[in-house]
Amino acid sequence: MFINLRKIDKWVIQAVLAVFALIWLYPLVQSVIKSLEINGFGNYLAVIRHPKVNYFLVVFNSFFIAVCTTLIVGLLATLAAYAFSKMQFKLKNVLFYSLVACLAIPATAVMSPLFFTAKTLGITNSYPGVILPLVAFNAPFMLLILKNYFDSIPNAILEAGMIDGASSLRMYRTIMIPLGVPAIINIAVLTFIYSWNDYIIPLLLIRDEKMYTVTLATQFFTGTTSQTPEMVAQLYAALILMTIPSIIVYMFGQNALKSGLTAGAVKS
Amino acid sequence: MTGNRSVLSGWRAYLYVLPILVLSGLFLYYCIGFTVYTSFHSWNGIDTDMKFIGLDNYIKLFDDKSYHIALRNNLIFFVFTVGVQAALGLLLAVLLRAKLKGNSIFRSIYFIPTIMAPIIIAAIFRIIMDTNFGSLNEGLRAIGLDFLAVSWLGDPKYALMSIIIVNIFEWMGFSMTLYYSALLAIPDEIYESAKIDGSGFWRTLFKITVPLVGGTTSTLVILGIVGSLKTFDIVSLLTGGGPGRSTEFLTTYVYKKAIEEFNGGMSAAAGVTILIIALVLAVLQIQFTNRQQRDL
Numbered sequence: 076m077f078i079n080l081r082k083i084d085k086w087v088i089q090a091v092l093a094v095f096a097l098i099w100l101y102p103l104v105q106s107v108i109k110s111l112e113i114n115g116f117g118n119y120l121a122v123i124r125h126p127k128v129n130y131f132l133v134v135f136n137s138f139f140i141a142v143c144t145t146l147i148v149g150l151l152a153t154l155a156a157y158a159f160s161k162m163q164f165k166l167k168n169v170l171f172y173s174l175v176a177c178l179a180i181p182a183t184a185v186m187s188p189l190f191f192t193a194k195t196l197g198i199t200n201s202y203p204g205v206i207l208p209l210v211a212f213n214a215p216f217m218l219l220i221l222k223n224y225f226d227s228i229p230n231a232i233l234e235a236g237m238i239d240g241a242s243s244l245r246m247y248r249t250i251m252i253p254l255g256v257p258a259i260i261n262i263a264v265l266t267f268i269y270s271w272n273d274y275i276i277p278l279l280l281i282r283d284e285k286m287y288t289v290t291l292a293t294q295f296f297t298g299t300t301s302q303t304p305e306m307v308a309q310l311y312a313a314l315i316l317m318t319i320p321s322i323i324v325y326m327f328g329q330n331a332l333k334s335g336l337t338a339g340a341v342k343s
Numbered sequence: 344m345t346g347n348r349s350v351l352s353g354w355r356a357y358l359y360v361l362p363i364l365v366l367s368g369l370f371l372y373y374c375i376g377f378t379v380y381t382s383f384h385s386w387n388g389i390d391t392d393m394k395f396i397g398l399d400n401y402i403k404l405f406d407d408k409s410y411h412i413a414l415r416n417n418l419i420f421f422v423f424t425v426g427v428q429a430a431l432g433l434l435l436a437v438l439l440r441a442k443l444k445g446n447s448i449f450r451s452i453y454f455i456p457t458i459m460a461p462i463i464i465a466a467i468f469r470i471i472m473d474t475n476f477g478s479l480n481e482g483l484r485a486i487g488l489d490f491l492a493v494s495w496l497g498d499p500k501y502a503l504m505s506i507i508i509v510n511i512f513e514w515m516g517f518s519m520t521l522y523y524s525a526l527l528a529i530p531d532e533i534y535e536s537a538k539i540d541g542s543g544f545w546r547t548l549f550k551i552t553v554p555l556v557g558g559t560t561s562t563l564v565i566l567g568i569v570g571s572l573k574t575f576d577i578v579s580l581l582t583g584g585g586p587g588r589s590t591e592f593l594t595t596y597v598y599k600k601a602i603e604e605f606n607g608g609m610s611a612a613a614g615v616t617i618l619i620i621a622l623v624l625a626v627l628q629i630q631f632t633n634r635q636q637r638d639l
Contacts, residue, residue, distance in 0.1 A: 079538075080441065088438045089445070095435060096452045099512070102467050103455070105478055109470075151363040158359035163352040170360060175629060177371045179621035181573040183594040184614040187388055187601055188377035192369060211370035214363055215625075223632050233351065243350045243359075272460040274576040275594075290462045290576070297466045297580060307470065314463055325458045329451075
């Protein structure tokens with residue numbers, strides 16, 4: 076909405092953007108500075124060598140959980156969206172709406188039964204114990220996005236496939252998946268961020284320190300802080316260390332992330 | 344796509360939806376059913392003993408002051424976070440749309456908190472907002488604004504506002520990103536003719552830009568309600584629902600009733616009220632996406 080800007084206008088715009096950028100940078104920059112107080116990089120070493128929380132294992136746990144959740148959601152939601160969008164069967168609408176009706180449910184609302192279900196299945200303190208509930212709580216929203224996108228793929232393409240004698244599974248692989256890429260990236264990015272950042276599901280289902288995720292480990296460090304300046308510096312170092320993986324993922328996935336957030340879900 | 348012989352109809356279709364149904368059955372429907380069931384029982388949340396008590400949990404719940412506070416807080420939180428995030432996000436997106444130097448760096452800076460875990464952001468702000476040692480108050484005192492150096496998280500008057508500020512910090516970049524890409528789709532000609540008509544910055548913003556990004560705004564409002572209903576981590580770390588019960592949210596209420604007060608029945612009843620709100624939201628979201636679909 077800026078046509079032929081005068082020099083002064085440009086300065087004003089840059090100044091406003093810069094002021095907000097400073098505000099948004101401040102918490103991160105000050106965390107980095109404070110994390111180096113007193114012992115310098117020693118604070119980071121102390122976190123990495125922490126006797127109870129193994130930093131690399133924690134990052135691996137979060138990463139593994141987020142990747143598996145994303146892959147499983149991707150598989151289950153594309154299969155189901157394909158059927159709901161392109162196939163004819165009884166109870167189709169009932170099943171579809173009863174699934175997507177769950178899209179806004181927070182895990183907290185059903186926390187007690189969630190805990191007991193995991194316990195009955197014997198999957199507390201394990202990867203499946205976190206991954207399966209994360210899949211279940213994320214899948215409905217992703218199903219809605221995918222089904223809407225699949226609806227825009229013309230039926231004529233599938234009809235041509237059927238004339239060629241393709242099976243339904245083959246059309247899933249050769250037509251729906253390749254044509255659905257923008258929406259699939261979109262749901263993959265969202266699922267990855269949501270599961271990486273999830274706090275309540277690991278909090279309910281993980282006790283063992285070996286299974287800690289980044290969010291649980293963060294809570295562990297904040298929980299044990301007494302107010303000595305040394306502990307505060309170490310806490311900051313821990314927070315920075317827990318943030319680094321997100322920043323790396325962001326740098327690598329920046330473009331997928333931005334196109335993913337805006338494609339498919341949002342058409343304006 | 345019809346005809347019984349088609350490979351796209353008949354029993355095979357069920358195989359495609361079966362995996363998601365099994366998982367949802369186990370972790371969603373069963374849990375929902377169990378929550379509804381326990382909400383009519385007196386239960387400590389641990390043993391298998393349950394006693395049917397009808398609507399008692401709901402009666403107690405609707406009489407509970409902390410529950411009213413939680414409902415009110417969720418509503419205030421939703422209105423202010425969505426409102427400010429959208430307004431600020433749109434304003435910055437508009438300025439970024441001028442595509443001056445540093446554009447992509449600015450966008451990354453605003454967006455980074457969105458990919459950080461809320462719990463980490465909350466942990467950082469808990470130290471920044473500390474009454475005595477926090478850098479926020481140190482800064483305010485340094486520039487002589489001592490009267491503004493309040494107890495951000497420890498005073499019931501300010502605690503909810505502080506939580507809202509932290510949430511805005513986390514999610515503003517998300518609104519900005521969605522608005523920015525919506526703005527990229529608006530052709531320059533529209534603005535050129537507005538300029539020829541002598542329309543100024545604010546007038547153009549409200550008369551042209553805001554209506555044109557209406558779809559994005561609706562998306563943000565729905566995601567905002569869903570997000571406010573789910574909010575748990577930043578509240579539990581920043582204030583734990585306190586001081587007193589002043590920053591209780593629906594989720595922290597459910598959590599405390601079950602884990603700290605061993606009142607599984609009332610916790611479930613509060614959970615059921617969340618489920619009802621979530622269902623209404625899902626209906627809104629489905630209608631909204633269907634409408635978007637038709638508009639394409």
